[in-house]
Amino acid sequence: MLDTFEIVTASGIVLWSRTYVPVGAHVINSLIRDVFIEEHTLPQSEDSGSKPTYKKDGYTVKWTQAKDLGLVFVAVYQSLVHLTWIDKLLDNVRALFVGLYGEQLKTELSSVVNCDRFGSYFDRQMQELEGQSDSSAPGIKITTPDSSIDNDSAEESGPAAGLQKPPQRALFDTSADSTPVQTPDTSRPTTPASRILAGKARPAGARMSRRDRKKASGSPAPASSGDEASAKRKGKSAKKNRTWGELGAEEEDGDMVLDYSQSDIRGGAAEVEQLEEIHQDTWGRKTTRGEFVLKDLDEEMDAIIQEQNAKKDTAAAAAATAAAGGIVGSSLGAIGGYFRNVVGGKTLTKEDLAKSLKAMEEHLLRKNVAREAAVRLCESVERDLVGMKTPSFTTIESTLRTSMEKALTRILTPTSSLDLLREISTINSSRSRPYVLSIVGVNGVGKSTNLSKIAFFLLQNHHRVLIAAADTFRSGAVEQLRVHVRNLQELSKREGGSVDLFEKGYGKDAANIAADAVVYAEKHHFNVVLIDTAGRRHNDQRLMSSLEKFGKLANPDKILMVGEALVGTDSVAQARNFNASFGAGRKLDGFIISKTDTVGDMVGTLVSMVHATGIPVVFLGTGQHYSDLRNLNVGVITRLLMS
Numbered sequence: 001m002l003d004t005f006e007i008v009t010a011s012g013i014v015l016w017s018r019t020y021v022p023v024g025a026h027v028i029n030s031l032i033r034d035v036f037i038e039e040h041t042l043p044q045s046e047d048s049g050s051k052p053t054y055k056k057d058g059y060t061v062k063w064t065q066a067k068d069l070g071l072v073f074v075a076v077y078q079s080l081v082h083l084t085w086i087d088k089l090l091d092n093v094r095a096l097f098v099g100l101y102g103e104q105l106k107t108e109l110s111s112v113v114n115c116d117r118f119g120s121y122f123d124r125q126m127q128e129l130e131g132q133s134d135s136s137a138p139g140i141k142i143t144t145p146d147s148s149i150d151n152d153s154a155e156e157s158g159p160a161a162g163l164q165k166p167p168q169r170a171l172f173d174t175s176a177d178s179t180p181v182q183t184p185d186t187s188r189p190t191t192p193a194s195r196i197l198a199g200k201a202r203p204a205g206a207r208m209s210r211r212d213r214k215k216a217s218g219s220p221a222p223a224s225s226g227d228e229a230s231a232k233r234k235g236k237s238a239k240k241n242r243t244w245g246e247l248g249a250e251e252e253d254g255d256m257v258l259d260y261s262q263s264d265i266r267g268g269a270a271e272v273e274q275l276e277e278i279h280q281d282t283w284g285r286k287t288t289r290g291e292f293v294l295k296d297l298d299e300e301m302d303a304i305i306q307e308q309n310a311k312k313d314t315a316a317a318a319a320a321t322a323a324a325g326g327i328v329g330s331s332l333g334a335i336g337g338y339f340r341n342v343v344g345g346k347t348l349t350k351e352d353l354a355k356s357l358k359a360m361e362e363h364l365l366r367k368n369v370a371r372e373a374a375v376r377l378c379e380s381v382e383r384d385l386v387g388m389k390t391p392s393f394t395t396i397e398s399t400l401r402t403s404m405e406k407a408l409t410r411i412l413t414p415t416s417s418l419d420l421l422r423e424i425s426t427i428n429s430s431r432s433r434p435y436v437l438s439i440v441g442v443n444g445v446g447k448s449t450n451l452s453k454i455a456f457f458l459l460q461n462h463h464r465v466l467i468a469a470a471d472t473f474r475s476g477a478v479e480q481l482r483v484h485v486r487n488l489q490e491l492s493k494r495e496g497g498s499v500d501l502f503e504k505g506y507g508k509d510a511a512n513i514a515a516d517a518v519v520y521a522e523k524h525h526f527n528v529v530l531i532d533t534a535g536r537r538h539n540d541q542r543l544m545s546s547l548e549k550f551g552k553l554a555n556p557d558k559i560l561m562v563g564e565a566l567v568g569t570d571s572v573a574q575a576r577n578f579n580a581s582f583g584a585g586r587k588l589d590g591f592i593i594s595k596t597d598t599v600g601d602m603v604g605t606l607v608s609m610v611h612a613t614g615i616p617v618v619f620l621g622t623g624q625h626y627s628d629l630r631n632l633n634v635g636v637i638t639r640l641l642m643s
């Protein structure tokens, strides 16, 4: 496994880095001191066909250079593993980086060159190498300490030979989860664990690729900027809302129906759609306790980002590769002296940080973090760093980056357990009233869809779920849930558990219906009630005030607010207003951030909402399928934000 990769300028600025497993700073510092500054250790010559190698404290460090730009590309991994593809990675990354940023680096200060997008290129390279590995020699090749010295012979076995399992193992390492992980039970038959929410017919038994699924479900093209994102929000006119008012208010939306159930939703004749075969382990896994738990937002997210970026950037990447074709070779002597300029052992002042902090703030804004949150985060980083003495061979940028990563991790890490299954089990064993969860949010953010995903997750864990249709206002809302419940019932025949719908039609008081549903559920031995609520504008006081009554009558154990990942700056006001709407003593318990599949790495909405309220993100919606629900992985989100 690759532990870390850095692109460093001759003046010691880390332009870009990717860390899978933290490596002590001393490893690269030693390389710089021994090889570039003091020239103690003579590296292997590049002429011998492989990259120069330096060994330190059990790590192997390999590097290559772009001499005319004064750049060094450094890869670090444990000497115990033998990565035959590292040279290729170094070459490809150098070619891409020089092609993408070479011209800029010749004319501008390296500290102002924005390498934000490079992460996706790097990931693509890693994934390509991984793919080669899968088709030739999969698995991790671990050498003994002795044999690791003999690199050359192994490298002759071909570019993909001995390729270890990909860096995603470290990137998306779930070993930190509180729930013990069990190897997926491969003896279990393939489970049709999901269905397309907006799908077209597929041959029975076929499993669609993500790309196919996206096509079939007509999911929107990825948003690459705030403007596109908001345009998409505006363009979502298929579902207009009634004018909220007194009971019996006029409908604005006539016979508008939801996109996925357009067939015959009102006639109640909508057929249960064809099922999509997905292995359970593509979206979750079994624990040693036999529970089915959701995956984090893991490599699947990277694949989505990769897919989105690939479309946009294929041409640029090709040009970059071509442009960089001739830049090979190194002159260690020529570059070595520059490293004496590395900032280290300096006590940082406000002035030192000002420019870099401004750049960091802009970076966060580009990632869709609301200005208020971006400013506060930068202020907290400034407080942490002013007066601090930088370690040797580090730069202001890298110090600031590390500090910002810590700040983001701090803000996103929940302070209490978000284990829904455990919570349900605890509550079910302590009282006869079922566990009650309700979903709130503005119009069209994905409340019903994500409620259904949660229901599906609970069916996988064999719960008895009652879904309450408490959106008594928007035309089509009850029918939409009816279709979801039919689909889920169909799935439950194979998945286990049971699910039913509690509905009382339109125009009635939603709080009363929710309370009735809970009573009904208790009487009929459902152990979980999921309550869907009507979408409401967060700045409409009258609509928001009805939530207080809802909270009191339905008295949910958990109230989750759904917020769209692409909502942008409005996220702060949405989160605050919903959080304040349940009256004294009752707050939101968590967020579901929906449509994360449409924003690539612009996942700043998560930070904005959590920052505004201190309430954690519980789930992420990653698509339009029942299985597109993920737990939050703070590490992945932080990495996306800092990429």
Ligand SMILES: Nc1nc2c(ncn2[C@@H]2O[C@H](COP(=O)(O)OP(=O)(O)OP(=O)(O)O)[C@@H](O)[C@H]2O)c(=O)[nH]1
Residues within 6 Å of the ligand: 197, 198, 219, 220, 239, 258, 259, 260, 441, 442, 443, 444, 445, 446, 447, 448, 449, 450, 471, 474, 477, 534, 535, 536, 594, 595, 596, 597, 598, 620, 621, 622, 623, 624, 628
């Ligand atoms: N791409 C993507 N689409 C999603 C996701 N979650 C929901 N959607 C889509 O968003 C649209 C609206 O979802 P709904 O569940 O109807 O939203 P809602 O909040 O219940 O809508 P109202 O009841 O009108 O307030 C549907 O087309 C869903 O398929 C997601 O995670 N990713």
